[in-house]
Amino acid sequence: MISLKDMKIQTKIIMAMVLLLIFIGLLSFWASYMHEKKSLLTNMQHNAVILNHALIISITNQKSIAEKVNLQTLVEELSLTEGIFGVWVIDNSSRITSATFREQAGEVASSYLISDALQNGYYVSGFDTKLGEQVYSAIYPLKKGNKILGAVEVAFELREYLNAQTSHRIHLAAQMKRDIRIMAESLSSSIEKMQYINELIHIQRLVDRLCAESEIISRIMIVDDNSRTIACNDLSRVGTIADDKGVKAVINGADIYTRLAPSQKIYLVDMPLRIGDEFKGVVSIGYDARDYYTHLSEIFRFGSLISGIGVLMGILLAFQVSNPIIKPIQRLTDVTKKLARGDLTVKASVSSRDEIGTLAIAFNQMAEDLARSKEEIYQYSKTLEQKVKQRTQELELSNQELREIQNELMEASMAKSEFMSIASHELRTPLTSVLGYSELLLTRDLTESQKKEFFGFINEESVLLSKIIDDLLDISRIESQKAFGFVKKPVNLADILLKDTKYYSRAEIGRRIITDMEENLPLVNADEEKIGQVIKNLIDNAIKYSPSGDIIAKAFVKDNKVWIAIQDHGIGISQKDIPHVFDKFFRVKQKETAHISGTGLGLAIVKYIVEFHDGELDIKSKLGEGTTIGFGLPVLKDRDLNE
Amino acid sequence: MNKILIVDDEEKVRKLVEITLSIGKVEILQASSGEEGLKIARETRPDIILLDVMMPGRFDGFDVCKLLKEDPATRDIYIIMLTAKGQKADKEKGFASGADDYFVKPFSPMELMEKIDKVLS
Ligand SMILES: Nc1ncnc2c1ncn2[C@@H]1O[C@H](COP(=O)(O)OP(=O)(O)OP(=O)(O)O)[C@@H](O)[C@H]1O
């Protein structure tokens, strides 16, 4: 279900308008309805009051509504007499006025005896059947002068007579005839003594005539102060107790009581029947309200039509009224939606000076501000982005630099600690002998030959120690990047090579060093000692890293350079390690070389020295097959020599 | 008689240990490489092994120590690492491989003797 919250303003306005108009329509309809109703009913009521007066006037002269009651009382009292079946008072049109059997009041008495009596005006009696029972009936006419007003009928029960023996019946019949005549006669005379009997009968007539003549009156009922119906156009009601609301109310003192009886479509007006100041009974007049009802339904239909038109007009009106309000709001809403979607160029049209116009102006201001601040933010973010980018680049650069430095430092520090560890080992090994044997010499009683031997050990190891210390000092000099003192002069590399190879005794290294040298090698400009160290380092390695096999030392010219290359058939170097062997402190880490002491500076020194001679390095190696490492120094030109 | 094995590639060091311990009643066995030391240790089950770390060949001192300590038959041998590698990390590596003691080169022969006496008693 759609709640009021979800409705658009226009719908709300339309609904409010429609509701208002429906309300107004209903109100006017209700007003006219009530007015119609009231005027109709007051008409009838007014009529009833007039009628009541007329009735009262016609009855007042007769003074004696009570007599009518007395008549009925008389009839009923007489009926109680032993042997009497029933008593009837009949008017001159054969209509029963009062009867033992009250319900018969108003009926037309149809017995032949009655018509006989009324026509001829004399006493008749005879056997008759009443209510299915055999009776002996006597009818005595009621007269005023010569005028026949009606008749009195008295019926005797025949039970005793019929049960009696025939002989006795005659006697009984005679007695009955006599009794009944007396009774009828006395009744008739007592009624005749009620001076107004004729007038009483007249009331019923009056009622009948009024009903017949008036088109709008459908019922008139006269009720005595004991609620007994005296006269009514509906004869079946005469003599009965009227117990409807109106009668009761009036008997209890109301001046007038009106009500609609929709089931019978009548409008009932009950009023007291007063003669003089005396309350005598109730006059109840029923008006035909069919017209009223049809009229009302017509009004109702008309009202519905009016309401329908009202609704339609309300909708139209609501549209008419709401459009000028809603349209700008709708336009503003559309524009706002666009704005919300990110279109900051939108502009609301300002078509009026009212609140909506103000809103539109404020909106435009806001959109402008928004666009401006967005632009500002965009510009700012752009410069920010650039700044960030720039800073990031700078940072990346410095990070890169830092990383490089860090890597270098780490490598250096790692190499250094490894160097320290190796140096420590290299130093400790000879020191062990020096310390150990000297302690033995000091603390033990030793033989002369033992003493001699131990002193020898100490001497050997001391020499070694000093050598190692020299090496370490060399290394530390390179470490601190201090250039050696180079002394370059034109030399033949073959001479240096030969000198160096002689240094290795075959017995000591357990193999030969084969030299393979081109003859008449050109001279190079070099520091003899340093190049000697280079060659020595290369041969050292060839020995250290090849368990066996000859070592070949070559000297040749290639690409305008004099080359020295040392070849072994040793463990070789893996492809991955080749680029690093000339790095400071680099040593291949593998089982085969773990026990071989070294500082990883041999080849670094080689590279350093060769580079200083503007030379070139070359390395060829294969794991398990052997290594060839060589260097080439530029051939010394004649021009250079002459200089 | 107690057996002591000395494993070191340096002959001078082996000899130093041998002479140092010669005054005690011990039998001195010698090996010049890790492989040889391992072989002799398994064959003779010495009471103590003095084991050098940096040696040529397939096994260094740490390898030998580990192999002996993993083998139930040789697990109980008291192993003293004898090495020129005096740094803390090296010591830790030595103990990690199961060594019982550590002796740094250069060492005093008297101290070595005292240590061995202590172990044997
Ligand atoms: N001929 C070779 N055969 C195999 N590997 C070699 C050879 N020459 C050098 N290497 C490898 O290159 C490494 C660097 O050699 P380098 O000469 O610089 O140091 P080192 O020999 O270990 O120590 P030292 O300072 O005593 O020479 C060596 O540790 C070794 O692993």
Ligand SMILES: [Mg+2]
């Ligand atoms: Mg070297």
